[in-house]
Structures are given as C-alpha cells and as structure tokens.
Amino acid sequence: MKIALDAMGGDKAPAAVVQGGIDAARELGVSVVLVGREEDIKPCLDSSNDGKLPISVVSAPQVIAMDEQPTIALRTKSQSSIVKGLMLVKLGEADAFVSAGSTGAVGVGAYSILGCIQGVKRPAIALLYSTLTGRALFLDAGANADCRPQMLLQFAQMGSLYMQRLFGIANPRVGLLNIGEEETKGNRLIRETHRLLKDAGLNFIGNVEGKDVYRGVADVVVTDGFTGNVALKLSEGLSEAIFLSIRRALASSVATSAVSPSLLQGVLTSLIGSWDYSGLGGAYLLGIKGNVIIAHGRSDALAIKNAIGFAKQTVEQGALQALLSGAASKQ
C-alpha cells in the first residue's frame, strides 16, 4: 500500500512530517511517498532514513501556505504538494493522500481534482474522536459553513457506512447534534433534517446534545460545518485550558509540598494524548472519490504517523469501495 504524504503541510513541516513518514514506513508496513520541495525533504530524510525503508520523494516545488485563499492558491500553484499529492491519488499512484496543510486548500483541491462520489452533493470533514466509551465520528467538522437538510442526510448515510467498514459496527447509532432531545427543538435546518433522518432507514437515535458528544451515546454525530467547526475548535481550546490550569495548579502545589507530582504528570500526559488530535490521526474527507486524510495543522511526527495508520486502516477496510457501491446501489 502506498500513502502520499504532504511533506510541506503543517506548522512543523517538513522535519516533523518527514519523521512521521519515516516512522510509518518503518512500523506500519506501508510505502510512503513524500511530496514536496526536494531540497527541504532530503536533509530531513538523510538524517534518519537508513535507505532501506519504502520511502520515495515526488518533487513539488510550490507550497500553499495556511492562510492562502484556497481557490486562488490551487489555480496558481499546480506544482504544489497539495495538488501533486491529490494527483497521485487520482492517477492511482497512491492509495491515499495525507496532509496537515491548509484544510481549505485540501478540501477544495480534493473536490475539484478527485470530485465527489456519484450522487453526493458535498464532501464533509469526518473527524474520528475519543469518547468516554470508545470512538465516534463527528461530521461535518468544517467543510460546509452553510448546509441544507439533504446534505446532512447524506453525511449521516456516509458516516454510517464509514463506521460500519472501519470498525465493523453492524448498525451504527446516528445522532443529530441539537439543543434538546425533543424533535421540535433546534433551528430550521436541524428540525427539517430530523424529519429526513427519521425516514432514512438508518439507526437514527434522535437528537444528541452537546453534553452527550463525549459520552459515546452515538457512533456518528451529524451537524452542519459551521456548528461542527465551532464545536471542534472549542473542544480543543477548552481541553488545553483545563490541562494548562491543572499544570499551573500542580506547579504551585508542588512548590509548597513534599509530594512529587511525577505520577500525576504521567497520568496527565497520557490523558492529554487520548483527548487531543495526535492520538486519533485525523479526519477523513468523506464523499470524495479518493482517500484523503486531513491531519491537524499542529501535527508532530507521532500525529503524522497515526494519520498514516488511519489512512492505511481506511484503505484496508475498503471504506471508499463501500461508499462507492452504496452510492451506486441508490442510482
């Protein structure tokens, strides 16, 4: 299996990204194609790669920055790592593309270069996240700021199929993110979506509230891309704030105490890992005719390795084939 990796994408690129690619090639049994500026990649590669790992480099001299307007950047930078990485997938030269670069550019690029699965109106960013009881899929985490009910219905259908394939859940529980349990609750978009979901033949468990998201009551949580992106970034900010205040409180307690906090620091570090992005690998661009994984912009080598592992799992489980035939069966 061959995974294309955007070596130029993310805050810690190229060094940490290349390192993540090397670790994946060494540990996960995949070939990694590093896409990016050769002069930047080579020094990172030479220092850690023993030359025997299944790693190759595809030259992409241009870089799309995080803050560039996606449509313009994609049009003017056809030799960028994002465009060239997506092209590898389109041409069948890679099974998946992993990028920690601009989410907007990867999303718009995937939409225009690979296209949507037949019948799918818009792709969604489907984020796998930790709950108190396991894992769940949250979508749309930010691809579509303005959604229509029919789009949310498709997100639910695709998310359900994806979780079936990825984790073998026979009948994934689908919840609609809302502000109350009753079906009369919510804004117009969500009330109308609720009506569609009731008749969709899915295992629709009804509305889930913000407080339920981390309890693991649903396998698939559906929302629009605006609410979803706010929720995602809020979770990130809140967990950081809580862990930061715990560290501060620990530091000041330790100063006046004989108890060593090493035990607790260890506990905290492992918990932070399980609650933040690095342990989960990323988000899948669901609805695109190709496997595209968006890793967090702040990904370190471990997060990149996990994103590649996530890509591998997605490919191995045949998630895309299931989605393609699911779409075909509805034609």
Add this chain to the structure above:
Amino acid sequence: MKIALDAMGGDKAPAAVVQGGIDAARELGVSVVLVGREEDIKPCLDSSNDGKLPISVVSAPQVIAMDEQPTIALRTKSQSSIVKGLMLVKLGEADAFVSAGSTGAVGVGAYSILGCIQGVKRPAIALLYSTLTGRALFLDAGANADCRPQMLLQFAQMGSLYMQRLFGIANPRVGLLNIGEEETKGNRLIRETHRLLKDAGLNFIGNVEGKDVYRGVADVVVTDGFTGNVALKLSEGLSEAIFLSIRRALASSVATSAVSPSLLQGVLTSLIGSWDYSGLGGAYLLGIKGNVIIAHGRSDALAIKNAIGFAKQTVEQGALQALLSGAASKQ
C-alpha cells in the same frame, strides 16, 4: 435589596435551593423571597433558619416541570413559582428573580410577563464564564435557535453595556464566534453580522474561533442561540469527561502506588469548581425589562447562593438602568 428565588426550580429543589437562599440571606446582605409550595419550603427553612434572617415566603402552589412545554405550562399554571416570581419583579416587589427551573419557561415567561426593553427584538441568555485570564460574557447561550443579523448586533450592544456596568470595563472587546479569522469566513448569518458589527461603534475585535473562547481574548462573545447552546453543553460535557477520566486514571494509579493523591484531588476539586457553573452564578436574561437570572438546573446550595450574589451585583451596578437608558438614547 430583595431577591425572589424560585424555591421549586432545579434538580435539587427545594432543599438545596432553600439552603442557598438561607446562605445568601446570611452572608450577602440581601433579603430573599422564597417562591413556591409552602408545605415544601417550610420544613427546609425550619431546620436551618434561626428566624432572624431576612427571608420570607410567597406561596405558589403550582410547579412547572423541566420537561413541560413552556407556553402551555405558563398559560395553565398562573400560580406557579416561575409566574409568581416574575410577577414580583414586575410589581416592583423584588429587584430580581433567580430560578434554576426550566430555562424555556423562565425565558418565555420573562418575555411575556416583563417584556423586552424598548427597541430590543429578542432577549438573549447571557452567560458569564471563566477564561484563562478572567471572565467573559457569552451570548446567546440558547434563547433563540434561529437568529437574524440584527438580533446578533443587539446582543453585542447589550452585552457590551452589561460588561461595562458589571465590571467597569470601559470599552469591552466584542468578538463574533466564527470558524476563521477572516471576515469572509462563516455562514451567511455570521458574515452579515460581521458587516453590521464593523459599523456599530463598538470595540469590535473581529471573529473569535472556538479555540479562543476560553483564552479570554474578548469580554463579550456573540453567537446565535443554536451554536451557543451547543457550545455551552459541549463545554460542560467535555470538562466532565476530562475530569472523570483524570479521576479514573488517578484511582488506578493510586492502587499501584504509594503516593497519596490527596494533594491532586484537592487541586482537581478546586479546578472543577472554577470551570463549572457553580462558581459563576448563572446567566442573565439580557434584553428583558427586569432582572432575571437563570441558574443551572443542577445547582446546589453554593451555586444558588452565587446566583443570588450575581443578581445582587447586577442590581447594584445598575445594569438594567444602563440598558434602559441605552435603549432610550437610541430612540
């Protein structure tokens, strides 16, 4: 100063609510009017009140349950604690009404019994919350699932005035909750609101993202009631999940370690207090012609006491008068 307290409202009513009222009357220098079923209130009162505290009871034989449809409940239960408590404010017999009962019933009741400040389209639930650097106001936390840009503009104006009065902040920083920093980001509602806020004469700092909410970058964070309520409940659920997993990890570490975790438990308990609702007192129903404070449904005695303290502060600082004259000056 006289604060009317809904003795029947909340999961722990009446015992914990009455206790919170007693504590407030003893410690905060306010008179507390307990509104509710006398036969339920009296036993709670007798056991802890020494008879010298400024506490009185107003009989309200009916109770509106948390899950009742607000409009119907308000119409059929004119002798409920919520209706009678709001009437005390309307008649000038109380300076504020505090309730941990049904948010919907209190909101709809306040709107119909007290009405909105002249020119205000809709009231917002304005939640005071902890940030890493202090306190900020978050609104609308759930009163209006479907908002228009003009409503969000008014929320920003009222929130700004409120924070000026409550904390003496000369020029509160107003942020618009969005999914990116650029003004072209967001859904239609938020993009249009951004345009209005730029010309509103407020200290508008632009968009704030979910990750900024807890960093204290703004004094007032404006959003629609759907996104706001999802964000509020998500924060509650996530912080509970994090603290629960820390406790679990601690418990299992302690079982295999000689280190006593009492220090850490103490740190955790105080942190949980600062991050959850009980320390902050509640939410103000901003835009209503009267002081109405919504406390959390799970409020214990401490949370109720703090909600009364928050009501006292709001009354003392003349927040409502400022809002009323702010509205008048725009006529």
